[in-house]
Amino acid sequence: MKILKTLEKYMEDPSLELVASGHRACQGCAEVLALRMAFKVLGKNTIVAMATGCMEIISTPLPITCWRLPWIHVAFENTAAVASGIESAIRILMAKGKIDKKWINVVGVAGDGGTSDIGLQALSGALERGHRLIYICLDNEAYMNTGVQRSSSTPYGASTTTSPPGKKSIGQSTWKKDMPKIAVAHNIPYVATACPSYPFDLFNKLKKAKEKDGPSYIHILSVCPTGWRIPSEMAIEYGRLAVRCGMFPLYEVEDGVYKMTFKPDTLIPVEEYIKGQGRFRHLTEKEIKEIQQRVNSEWEKLNKLCEITKP
Amino acid sequence: MAKKMEEYKWQDLNAGCVIDEPGNSLQYKTGEWRILRPLTDYSKCTKCGLCWLFCPDNAMRPKEDGFFASHPDYCKGCGICAQECKFEAIKMVEDKK
Numbered sequence: 442m443k444i445l446k447t448l449e450k451y452m453e454d455p456s457l458e459l460v461a462s463g464h465r466a467c468q469g470c471a472e473v474l475a476l477r478m479a480f481k482v483l484g485k486n487t488i489v490a491m492a493t494g495c496m497e498i499i500s501t502p503l504p505i506t507c508w509r510l511p512w513i514h515v516a517f518e519n520t521a522a523v524a525s526g527i528e529s530a531i532r533i534l535m536a537k538g539k540i541d542k543k544w545i546n547v548v549g550v551a552g553d554g555g556t557s558d559i560g561l562q563a564l565s566g567a568l569e570r571g572h573r574l575i576y577i578c579l580d581n582e583a584y585m586n587t588g589v590q591r592s593s594s595t596p597y598g599a600s601t602t603t604s605p606p607g608k609k610s611i612g613q614s615t616w617k618k619d620m621p622k623i624a625v626a627h628n629i630p631y632v633a634t635a636c637p638s639y640p641f642d643l644f645n646k647l648k649k650a651k652e653k654d655g656p657s658y659i660h661i662l663s664v665c666p667t668g669w670r671i672p673s674e675m676a677i678e679y680g681r682l683a684v685r686c687g688m689f690p691l692y693e694v695e696d697g698v699y700k701m702t703f704k705p706d707t708l709i710p711v712e713e714y715i716k717g718q719g720r721f722r723h724l725t726e727k728e729i730k731e732i733q734q735r736v737n738s739e740w741e742k743l744n745k746l747c748e749i750t751k752p
Numbered sequence: 753m754a755k756k757m758e759e760y761k762w763q764d765l766n767a768g769c770v771i772d773e774p775g776n777s778l779q780y781k782t783g784e785w786r787i788l789r790p791l792t793d794y795s796k797c798t799k800c801g802l803c804w805l806f807c808p809d810n811a812m813r814p815k816e817d818g819f820f821a822s823h824p825d826y827c828k829g830c831g832i833c834a835q836e837c838k839f840e841a842i843k844m845v846e847d848k849k
Contacts, residue, residue, distance in 0.1 A: 444801030462810045462826035463777035468785065469830035474808040500777075503769055504760055507777035640805055666830075674831030674844075677806055 451644040452482045459485070464507040465499040469673025471680060472496060472579050472663035475637040476550070479577060479661070480510070482647040487546040488527055489513070492520040492560060494552035495586045495665075496579060517551075517559040521567035521576060524549035528572045546575060546651060553580040553594035557620045568627040568656045575650045576658045578620060581665035589668045593618040596688070597735070598728055599720045601668075606723040616735065624658035625694050631657035633693035633702075638664075638680030642691055642702050649695070662689045670719020682714040687740045692747070699747040711736050782809065786829035788844040790822045796841035803833035803842060 448455035459480040466473040472495060480487065489512045491497050497514055500507045515523045528547045534540045549567075551560050556578040564576060583601050584590040591604040591613055600612040624632045630653040635643040643661070650657035664680045666673045683689040684703060688711060691703040711733050715721040724732075757780070766772060790803075790812075797819055803812040804820050811827035812820050822833070834842040 443799060444805060458810050460810070461775035461777050462823065463780040463782055464809070465780070465782065466808060468828045469832055470808050474806065477808065477810060478805075501771065502757075504765060504771055505757060505777045505780055506771045506773075507775060509774040637806075672831075674835040676808075676830070677832055677836055 448481075448644070451641070451648055453484050455481060457481065457485065459483075459487075459509045460500070461507045461509060463505075465502065466495070467665075467667045467673070469666045469676040470495075470499075470663075471637050471676040472552075472581055472665065473499065474676075475579055475635075475643070475661045475663045478637055478640055478643055479647050479659075482644050483546050483548060483575070483651060485510070486543070487511075487548055488531075490515050490520055490523040490527060490547075490549050492549075492551035492555035493517050493586070494555050494579075495581070496550065496552065498586060517555045519563050520549045520551045520555060520560050521564040521574075524574045524576070525567040525570060525572040528574050544573075547573070549574060549576045551576075551578060552584075552586070553578060553582060553620075554584045554592040556580075557594045557618045557623075558592050561623075564658075565623075565627065568624060568629050568658065571629075571655050573654055574656055575647070576624075576656065578658070578660045579663045580620070580660060581663045581668060582617070583665075583668050585665050585668040594620065597732060598724050600723060601720070611728055612720075612723065621658065621660045621692075621694070624660075625697075627656075628697065629658065630655040631693070631695055632660075633658075634660045634662070634689065634691055636662045636680045636684055636689065636691065638677045639684065639691060639703060646693060646702070649693070668720070670722075671717060675717070679714070679718070682709070685709050686711045686714040687736045688714060690740065690743055692743065698750045698752055699743070701743070701747055708736075708740065781825045782828050783811075783823070783825045786827060786847050788829045788831060789824075789827060789847040790829075790831070790833050790842045791845045792819070792821065793841045793843070794819055796839045798839055798841075800838070802836050802838065806832050806836045808832065 445455045460477045589601045591601040595613045596617045600606045604613040606612040633646040664676045687708040799818045811823045834844045
């Protein structure tokens with residue numbers, strides 16, 4: 442297998458599946474794919490704290506689990522708090538000589554609701570205290586677990602059950618919260634955005650995060666065919682379109698230095714990304730234009746940040 | 753897990769609802785959800801492994817000869833492998849059970 446040889450650069454054992462088959466994710470779920478890829482890189486030596494959300498309910502309906510790792514389910518609010526507690530405990534046990542001094546990765550995983558809405562306070566605290574943990578936000582742009590309700594990470598104009606479009610509403614009326622920038626503001630060693638449609642980029646970023654001595658925050662866009670109202674086989678393609686149109690730029694911030702990890706020569710129009718999705722089908726040309734302007738200005742801002750912070 | 757999930761009583765659960773068998777979801781056959789199944793044309797397949805890499809269910813598995821085949825117990829029939837195959841070697845066909 443050629444691909445396993447290639448992947449050996451990124452991980453110890455590419456054929457190791459730490460998220461087993463038999464989980465109950467919807468057909469074509471790119472979120473569980475993101476998890477599968479991420480934990481391939483992080484490896485066996487990992488402890489996971491996971492908030493309530495899609496990935497929690499599909500992976501562990503008691504008495505079944507698809508995890509082959511020590512895994513703890515926590516409430517929405519305290520993923521980062523529990524993960525930082527685990528990290529502190531490991532440090533103390535190491536200091537007392539009760540466990541080997543080989544570092545164990547501590548990972549907090551939450552959805553976009555669990556990160557940008559409910560878990561933000563605990564996350565901010567954990568990042569500020571500087572625990573050595575990896576926080577993964579799986580962003581599917583709404584509360585998909587309970588049947589598509591809006592979160593602060595939902596993009597402008599998207600239709601959800603709590604932001605329905607109609608005569609006086611265009612769907613979600615606010616812009617997507619820029620979580621990676623909030624994480625950057627904590628001056629942590631590593632922040633990155635990733636997407637499973639670009640697997641090697643994702644592997645690289647998790648590998649870097651794993652080696653940092655301090656908190657790292659990875660924001661992964663995970664396409665949700667059910668909530669975005671797209672065919673299940675298009676999940677990977679829509680991730681690609683999101684990146685290529687500039688709605689979800691792939692970048693990393695290492696010690697305050699911004700760097701684009703994938704830079705398309707020319708951005709494709711956002712219309713190409715928007716037109717196939719059921720959640721955006723009510724949008725008129727005027728609103729698509731608004732979104733295009735916003736995407737362009739955000740893209741320019743990001744490029745400027747990359748230039749300014751260049752060492 | 754020795755028993756089927758339906759046969760479990762609450763008294764059988766561990767204290768604190770700890771699950772002591774990692775990866776026991778393998779007994780839950782998600783293949784039953786499927787309407788379409790991937791069919792690989794091995795004359796076009798180059799063994800690149802993209803279908804394996806992009807399968808959310810880890811159902812596309814390598815065979816001994818290096819080709820990939822979907823596992824009938826776990827493939828949910830989402831069609832990502834057929835869409836992402838750069839050589840158009842995989843087609844989705846109706847799954848007759």
